[in-house]
Amino acid sequence: MTTNASDLTRTLEALREEALRALDAAESEERLEAWRVAYLGRREGKLTLAMRQLGALSPEARPAAGAAANQVKLALDEGLARRQEALKERALERMAQAQRLDVTMPGRPVPLGRLHPTTQMLREVLDAFTSMGFQVAEGPEVELDRYNFELLNIPKGHPARDMWDTLWIDHTDANGERPMLLRTHTSPMQARVMEKTEPPVRVVVPGKVYRYENTDATHEWHFHQVEGLAVDEGITFANLKGTLYEFARRIFGPERRVRFRCDYFPFVEPGVDMAMDCFMCKGEGHLRSGGRSQPCRVCKETGWIEIMGAGMVHPRVLEMVGYDPQKYTGFAFGLGVERIAMLKHGIDDIRLFYANDVRFLRQF
Numbered sequence: 001m002t003t004n005a006s007d008l009t010r011t012l013e014a015l016r017e018e019a020l021r022a023l024d025a026a027e028s029e030e031r032l033e034a035w036r037v038a039y040l041g042r043r044e045g046k047l048t049l050a051m052r053q054l055g056a057l058s059p060e061a062r063p064a065a066g067a068a069a070n071q072v073k074l075a076l077d078e079g080l081a082r083r084q085e086a087l088k089e090r091a092l093e094r095m096a097q098a099q100r101l102d103v104t105m106p107g108r109p110v111p112l113g114r115l116h117p118t119t120q121m122l123r124e125v126l127d128a129f130t131s132m133g134f135q136v137a138e139g140p141e142v143e144l145d146r147y148n149f150e151l152l153n154i155p156k157g158h159p160a161r162d163m164w165d166t167l168w169i170d171h172t173d174a175n176g177e178r179p180m181l182l183r184t185h186t187s188p189m190q191a192r193v194m195e196k197t198e199p200p201v202r203v204v205v206p207g208k209v210y211r212y213e214n215t216d217a218t219h220e221w222h223f224h225q226v227e228g229l230a231v232d233e234g235i236t237f238a239n240l241k242g243t244l245y246e247f248a249r250r251i252f253g254p255e256r257r258v259r260f261r262c263d264y265f266p267f268v269e270p271g272v273d274m275a276m277d278c279f280m281c282k283g284e285g286h287l288r289s290g291g292r293s294q295p296c297r298v299c300k301e302t303g304w305i306e307i308m309g310a311g312m313v314h315p316r317v318l319e320m321v322g323y324d325p326q327k328y329t330g331f332a333f334g335l336g337v338e339r340i341a342m343l344k345h346g347i348d349d350i351r352l353f354y355a356n357d358v359r360f361l362r363q364f
């Protein structure tokens, strides 16, 4: 076969045009690959075949034709690269389109947690007292016998110890002192606070307490108390009553009735218990439903629920912490936080606070 340089150059030109036109029509990766094989394929590619003819040219004609052929090859290589790039971009665009964020779609609701009803009530109680000028202090749940009993005027062997069903623990404190227990009330903080400070004292002590007790609708083996203590010159029982009335008004509103009765706690003299009318039976002691009368189990048929113990701090207690009982007097009180929450919300079983049932907890 004779080859002539100008024929070959024309062939190459035609090939360029044809190839570039075909390239624009290649709409997929597969088509593009087929195109590459058709024009640039090592064995049967049209350009490859054309270039093979360069060898048949005369040595003089070869450089010019060779240069032309190389330009065509370059143009096709470039064209292929451009087309590959364009296809890739289009694919990405399509993917982005498919995944586009629809900002008008409603969001997924985020479940919001909340404070436990005990914690809410605790904070409300503390707010009532702190707004009357009380400070807040906390103490240990694992306590020494000395603070839980002895410094509260309850010596070893005293029958008053039977008032608290105690969980004793086999433990010695950092100074080698024992016996230890899970505090049965927050009252040990009375002594701890007075030991560390000089009067005047006005403090409330929130905290968890423990009792070795069978549970029922109004008793748990652990619960929360808030202790209160005010000591200064000239504090009287009127201050106690005024403070606790004010507390009751703030938490329950003016319509709730309260009652003070004499009670015995070894660390106060006189001692009282403060009660409120039962929210379940409205103080009746029994519930009426459909003409039938049922005993009220919340107040155990008494119509009253005791919400706190209180009294004037016993002179012995002041003496034991180094206060002069001739100079100082004070009052103290201790209330059950869950019990207050039950009154406030009409909850009829204290065990619900610790059952961790969200159907209950969600209501607060």
Ligand code: PHE
Pocket (backbone or CB within 6 Å): 184, 185, 186, 187, 265, 268, 271, 308, 309, 310, 311, 332, 333, 334, 335
């Ligand atoms: N600590 C007593 C109790 O838990 C309550 C109380 C506190 C009584 C302060 C009087 C004064 O039963």
